[in-house]
Amino acid sequence: MTASVVPPKRGRLRAPKFLLAGPSIIWYVLFFVAPIAFIVYYSFGTKDSSKLVPVDMSSPGFHNYSEAFSSTFFTTFKATLRVAVTATLLTVVIGFPVAYFLAFKVQERWRAILLALVIVPSFTSFLIRTVAWRIPLAPNGTLSKWLQDWGVIGGPISLLETRTAVQIAIVYNYLGFMILPLYVALDRIEPVLREASKDLGAGRVSTFMRVTLPLAGPGIAAGVLLTFIPMCGDYVTATVLGGAKGNMIGALIDSEFKGAQNWPLGSAIAVLMILAVLVMLAIGAIVVVGGQWLLRRMRRVDLSDGAPA
Amino acid sequence: MSSSQEPVRILAPSSLRETLSRRALLQVGAGSVGLAALLAACGSDKKSSSGTTATTTANGGSTPTTTASSSAPATSGSTASSTAASTGASTAGTTGGVSGYSEVVNKSSGTLAMYTWGDYNDPSIVGDLAQTDLGVTMKVDYYTSNEDLITKLSTANGSSGYDVVVPTGPYIPQMIQKGLLEKFDKDKLPNLSNVDKLYLGQDWDPGNDYSVCKDWGxxxxxxxxxxxxxxxxxxxxxxxxxxxxxxxxxxxxxxxxxxxxxxxxxxxxxxxxxxxxxxxxxxxxxxxxxxxxxxxxxxxxxxxxxxxxxxxxxxxxxxxxxxxxxxxxxxxxxxxxxxxxxxxxxxxWMDNYCIAAGSPNPDAAHAWINWLLTPEISIKDLQYHGYNSGMKGMESLIATLAPDLTLGNMIFFxxxxxxxxxxxxxxxxxxxxxxxxxxxxxxxxx
Incomplete structure (x- = not known):
């Protein structure tokens, strides 16, 4: 005697769960995937300025890529990556102590104010912040004249229209985006872990290197992503402060599109830049993961032969 | 506020802390980036659209230069009356004006968006004077090269939102060919007669159907x-x-x-x-x-x-x-x-006033360009930007309207x-x- 028990049918259909992501999927498809697809598509075309969209797709090929790799463009390419990598490292070096201080050292009642001080500059328009730099740094400006009068510097400030200016400003512009994720990561580390490390005999340095830093890893990763990627495409800083010498790839792509009306070449450079950023991030990830693996191997305590002496 | 209180957490309430995964962390960061971008956008928006909302014309032609407009009805864009008004202008005997010129000023209304070269007009001519004389609120954006302008207009394909653009002569044929420019309604531009013949009928637009000289340099x-x-x-x-x-x-x-x-x-x-x-x-x-x-x-x-x-x-x-x-x-x-x-x-080089295809307010565009071709406004503008604006009888105009012009040798060659x-x-x-x-x-x- 078998009584088949059939579970009652559900009264209504359940919508698939991914529908929750629907709006953002539509948004990204329309405004990210489609434009980028066009950029990739155009990058194989030829310039034809008689058309409204000046691209001729009748004989697609890789010629734009070979031109993008020519020495002149490649120089800007390398310079951009150098500026972005240097700036990312600098934001980590400058931002980490601040985040550490905020998370562990500062009295709790001050913390909100200090955090606000880090965040508030980011609320000012990026462009305005950058343009504002021109005022104190002007070679004929008040600051420049004071410093010369006091004998601090021999000649007028000559920082504007240089790559150094871009390098410094880019660190300043993105520092907040490094400090915040670092702070969140450090703040999540339970104090007991650090106490336990000290209880077990680790010194300050050792606790930092072997407990705090690894636990802050996700924060560093987030910070690097949030700063390195936009830095590579940064256009404002280089245009406003860089002059001819501080030319970065964003400005070059812009001038290919708008100035030269060479959309195919501009697209090819843009595609190469996207790839280069991905490759850089992949290299970074491999170095970090590989490094961790190596460290673990080196520090492994082998218990099979009994406890070490 | 004592230190024993629950610590203030700006980024994440303590109840949420446990659930903050690495991905969530990224989203927090990305959110703040988005917020910053949004704020930046707001900031720049404020900067570019400094004008107030559209104003309809309520003020009669009270300024000395707008002698003709008092005879024109103060409705928007009075095409029909413009010819009559232009004949009236020469006989009206302008107060402080120059004789022998057409000085029609047509009232218009609404917002007028111009896309032009940097710092290229007297601020009052693209600001409060346009408001009082024409009833038009100006919004001005800038480009740095003709290619810039062409790219912007061709990508927008008629929806750029700009009314007046200022291309350099040799670029005009390709802009006409690509359909980026609107043909002039010359009935609305009676002051074309004020431009020196030397600067009319250039190679790029022999009939001045699409363009008129702004200035040359x-x-x-x-x-x-x-x-x-x-x-x-x-x-x-x-x-x-x-x-x-x-x-x-x-x-x-x-x-x-x-x-x-x-x-x-x-x-x-x-x-x-x-x-x-x-x-x-x-x-x-x-x-x-x-x-x-x-x-x-x-x-x-x-x-x-x-x-x-x-x-x-x-x-x-x-x-x-x-x-x-x-x-x-x-x-x-x-x-x-x-x-x-x-x-x-x-x-x-010669830069030219043109009307962009798909101009949202062609009526105001005509009125404004026509206004710029009155001697007083043209010379006022010239004193600011420092380029020859191509009015006929320039020498006597300068002598009458701008006797204390400085560095004239950098303007006139x-x-x-x-x-x-x-x-x-x-x-x-x-x-x-x-x-x-x-x-x-x-x-x-x-």
Whole structure:
């Protein structure tokens, strides 16, 4: 005697769960995937300025890529990556102590104010912040004249229209985006872990290197992503402060599109830049993961032969 | 607030802390980036659309220049009455005006969006005066090259939102061909008769169906004689100083044609050359030799000259003229700075008022352009931007309307000087020039 028990049918259909992501999927498809697809598509075309969209797709090929790799463009390419990598490292070096201080050292009642001080500059328009730099740094400006009068510097400030200016400003512009994720990561580390490390005999340095830093890893990763990627495409800083010498790839792509009306070449450079950023991030990830693996191997305590002496 | 209280958490309430995964962390960060971008967008929006909402015309023609408009009904764009009004203007006997000119001012309404070159109109003419005289609220954006303008208009394909644009002559045919410009309704432009015939019917638009001269000018250079001792008389001198004394402190105009022009004029080559060997030689010199001496590509160096950024700058005459007052304003010594018109040959360019295809407010666009062609407004504008606005009888106009004009020799050129000036042509070499120019830019940064 078998009584088949059939579970009652559900009264209504359940919508698939991914529908929750629907709006953002539509948004990204329309405004990210489609434009980028066009950029990739155009990058194989030829310039034809008689058309409204000046691209001729009748004989697609890789010629734009070979031109993008020519020495002149490649120089800007390398310079951009150098500026972005240097700036990312600098934001980590400058931002980490601040985040550490905020998370562990500062009295709790001050913390909100200090955090606000880090965040508030980011609320000012990026462009305005950058343009504002021109005022104190002007070679004929008040600051420049004071410093010369006091004998601090021999000649007028000559920082504007240089790559150094871009390098410094880019660190300043993105520092907040490094400090915040670092702070969140450090703040999540339970104090007991650090106490336990000290209880077990680790010194300050050792606790930092072997407990705090690894636990802050996700924060560093987030910070690097949030700063390195936009830095590579940064256009404002280089245009406003860089002059001819501080030319970065964003400005070059812009001038290919708008100035030269060479959309195919501009697209090819843009595609190469996207790839280069991905490759850089992949290299970074491999170095970090590989490094961790190596460290673990080196520090492994082998218990099979009994406890070490 | 005692320290025993629950700590303040700006980024995450403590109840959420446990759930903050690495991904969530990223989202927090990305959110703040988005917020910043949004705020930045708001900020720039405020900056560009400084005007208030559209105002309908309520004020009668009360200013002295708008004699004709009092006879026109104060509705928007009175086409029908414009002819009658124009005849009325000459007989009306303007108060403080100049006789023999059509001075029709048509009222209009709404917002007028102009896309033009930087700092190219007297602020009141694109501001409160347009509001009081025409009833039009102006919104002005800027571009730095004709290519910039063309790209913006062609990508928008009629929905750019701009009414008035200001392309340079040789670029107009391709803009007409691409359908980027709206044909003039000449009934609404009776003041066209005020323009000197010399500047009407140019090659690019023989019937002035799409364009009318805004102003014309030329190219030369300015240098700080306290830092650069050489007397820079020709383009050859310019190149010598740029690669010598002034190296690293040189700005050049941010257009490929002008940088190529410098090379061509220095070497006695037609700057509209299409010959491959000319362009090859230009590329070799400009990219390999010249580029590394450039500090900036700057179409409006006057502000940065005042900041002290350059010691030698290629400049258009009007911007160079503005530099003198800016240097004085910044506390510098204008007497240190010398100006010279390019020699043995140099550029002659003419910028033109045009109406963009798909203009949201063509009525106001016509009214505004027509207004700019009245002598008073034209000369007022000229005193600001420092370019010859092409009104007929310019000398007597200046004598009557702007007797204390400064540095007039940087605005008006002698016949001998004009003979040395050459108009740009859009040739088959255009792509090559753009290509060379981008290589120069890339090389200058290397």
């Amino acid at each position: 030329s190219t030369g250079w300015m240098w700080d004689s306290s830092k650069v001792k050489a007397d820079i008389k020709t383009w050859n001198d310019f190149i010598a100083a740029a690669t010598g004394e002034a190296s690293g402190n040189v700005s050049v105009l941010d257009t490929g044609a002008n940088v190529l022009g410098m090379y061509c004029w220095a070497n006695g080559i037609d700057w509209n050359t299409e010959k491959k060997e000319d362009l090859d030689a230009a590329e070799k010199f400009l990219v390999d030799t010249f580029a590394s001496h450039i500090k900036a590509f700057d179409s409006y160096p006057s502000t940065k000259i005042a900041e002290g950024a350059y010691t030698l700058s290629m400049a258009w005459n009007g911007d160079a003229r503005q530099a003198y007052s800016r240097i004085a304003d910044a506390g510098g010594n204008p007497d240190d700075w010398k100006w010279a018109l390019g020699a043995p040959n140099t550029e002659l 002698s016949d001998d000087q004009v003979k040395t000036m050459r108009t740009q042509k859009i040739t088959s070499a255009q792509d090559r020039i753009a290509d060379i120019y981008n290589k120069i830019k890339a090389k200058a940064g290397g």
